[in-house]
Amino acid sequence: MPLPPNFFEDVYEVVRQVPPGRVTTYGAVASFLGLKSSARMVGWALNHAIAASDVPAHRVVNRKGLLTGKYHFSDSGQMEALLQAEGVAVESDVVVDFEEKFWDPSQALQL
DNA sequence: GACATGACGGCAG
């Protein structure tokens, strides 16, 4: 079994720990969970996570800071709106100062 | 079982 049985659980928990005004990437989460080369699985899990609620999937973007999953939300502008509401500037579907807003799961556990 | 697709990432050109 390539994926851990609790893969969804782990993804949800990590994403839930992303503080407001910050964003993380699929790759970072995947790497943190041990699926380093399978960032797609993270996106796949998050897609289901939206329906699961409680998971701020809008805080997860790709490595360029691009809001790749905006079309998976109820409204195509929902993701961007949520981010801007939290203080994350978004322009052309891309997080402004992405490096600055980036939050790494390993960084959180590093405390 | 094979082929195509997808919220990605890294590398080469």
Add this chain to the structure above:
DNA sequence: CCTGCCGCCATGT
């Protein structure tokens, strides 16, 4: 900086 190709795992046809 941008584009294209490959690798990755799971799902749908």
